[in-house]
Amino acid sequence: MEKLEKVGRHGREKLMPMFANRLLKNARHFGKWARRRHISCYRIYDWDLPEFPFVIDCYDLHIHLQEFETGYDMQPHLHALWLDEVKGIVGSVLNIQDKAIFCKWRPRHGNRAELSLAASASDRFVVTENGCRFWVDLSGKLDTGLFIDHRNTRSLVAKAAAGKRFLNLFAYTGSFTVYAAMAGAQSSLSVDLSHTYLDWARENMALNRIDPLPHQFLQVDILRWMDERSEMNHQFDVIMLDPPSFSNSKRMDRVLDIQADHVSLIQGCLSMLAPDGKLFFSTNLRRFRLDEKILSGCVLFEEITKQTIPEDCHRRAHRSWILTHRRG
Numbered sequence: 001m002e003k004l005e006k007v008g009r010h011g012r013e014k015l016m017p018m019f020a021n022r023l024l025k026n027a028r029h030f031g032k033w034a035r036r037r038h039i040s041c042y043r044i045y046d047w048d049l050p051e052f053p054f055v056i057d058c059y060d061l062h063i064h065l066q067e068f069e070t071g072y073d074m075q076p077h078l079h080a081l082w083l084d085e086v087k088g089i090v091g092s093v094l095n096i097q098d099k100a101i102f103c104k105w106r107p108r109h110g111n112r113a114e115l116s117l118a119a120s121a122s123d124r125f126v127v128t129e130n131g132c133r134f135w136v137d138l139s140g141k142l143d144t145g146l147f148i149d150h151r152n153t154r155s156l157v158a159k160a161a162a163g164k165r166f167l168n169l170f171a172y173t174g175s176f177t178v179y180a181a182m183a184g185a186q187s188s189l190s191v192d193l194s195h196t197y198l199d200w201a202r203e204n205m206a207l208n209r210i211d212p213l214p215h216q217f218l219q220v221d222i223l224r225w226m227d228e229r230s231e232m233n234h235q236f237d238v239i240m241l242d243p244p245s246f247s248n249s250k251r252m253d254r255v256l257d258i259q260a261d262h263v264s265l266i267q268g269c270l271s272m273l274a275p276d277g278k279l280f281f282s283t284n285l286r287r288f289r290l291d292e293k294i295l296s297g298c299v300l301f302e303e304i305t306k307q308t309i310p311e312d313c314h315r316r317a318h319r320s321w322i323l324t325h326r327r328g
């Protein structure tokens with residue numbers, strides 16, 4: 001955006017067609033790519049041009065447009081005009097009506113409290129991905145119910161969970177659980193702090209006609225749950241640990257900071273992981289450093305980020321690892 005301001009009106013007119021061309025090229029390419037894979041939600045623009053700090057996702061016939069804070073202080077009226085122009089281009093290039101474009105502002109240090117959680121049933125619709133169906137909602141919170149950048153991770157975890165006991169920590173709307181259950185997981189436990197998201201997860205399971213009996217849901221603060229359970233009596237063969245970078249809900253005793261807390265979370269997972277089990281761990285924190293020094297004593301780890309970032313997400317949206325018990 002800074003560059004955009006500096007180049008002035010004349011240059012700005014030049015940049016808009018550049019943005020439109022890039023969007024058109026990507027939309028054509030990834031549209032075909034997604035149709036071949038029976039995917040109805042995919043990324044068509046991933047901050048490809050530095051002057052246009054957006055991530056634009058297609059959810060069926062709807063567009064989710066996130067604008068990222070760059071630190072450049074644009075005057076509000078200029079910003080509004082610019083955003084209108086950008087939205088106009090998105091609408092005309094993709095042939096989408098204005099009301100189907102949902103714009104979100106993504107602050108650097110996500111103040112999610114400003115965003116409304118309310119979502120009426122009519123705002124939701126169903127998308128499909130690799131034979132699984134999910135309710136999504138683009139109108140409420142910043143997040144939609146389905147993280148596009150974890151599509152490959154979901155497939156990997158599902159493959160590992162076939163016929164196994166699966167634990168989904170920080171389960172959110174249960175997309176990993178749906179994949180695991182659809183792949184034939186023997187049983188699952190999905191754990192999250194939020195009743196709202198766990199209800200959403202149950203609805204996703206029902207949408208896929210999954211037998212509810214072997215699949216349980218638990219609403220707890222995972223930090224407290226792990227602290228209080230000195231001895232984990234359940235064992236799991238596959239665990240997905242995908243916590244937020246930071247969380248400070250009123251329902252929690254203490255703040256979750258993934259950099260500071262990842263070792264204890266991973267150790268808690270290891271105490272529940274079967275001897276031949278696999279722990280998948282992922283984080284969105286860009287500056288994250290896995291504490292290899294402490295962990296290498298008890299665990300083997302392999303970074304799998306290259307496998308888990310999908311083709312339509314160019315920027316590294318997350319990092320991920322597989323961890324297994326060190327033997328002997």
Ligand SMILES: C[S@@+](CC[C@H](N)C(=O)[O-])C[C@H]1O[C@@H](n2cnc3c(N)ncnc32)[C@H](O)[C@@H]1O
Nearest residue numbers: 170171172192193194197220221222242244247
């Ligand atoms: C980044 S999302 C997890 C995404 C999810 N793994 C997926 O890909 O669909 C964060 C989730 O963590 C949950 N959460 C945050 N702090 C928590 C805590 N202390 N205990 C349990 N869940 C928590 C939130 O309610 C939210 O559903």
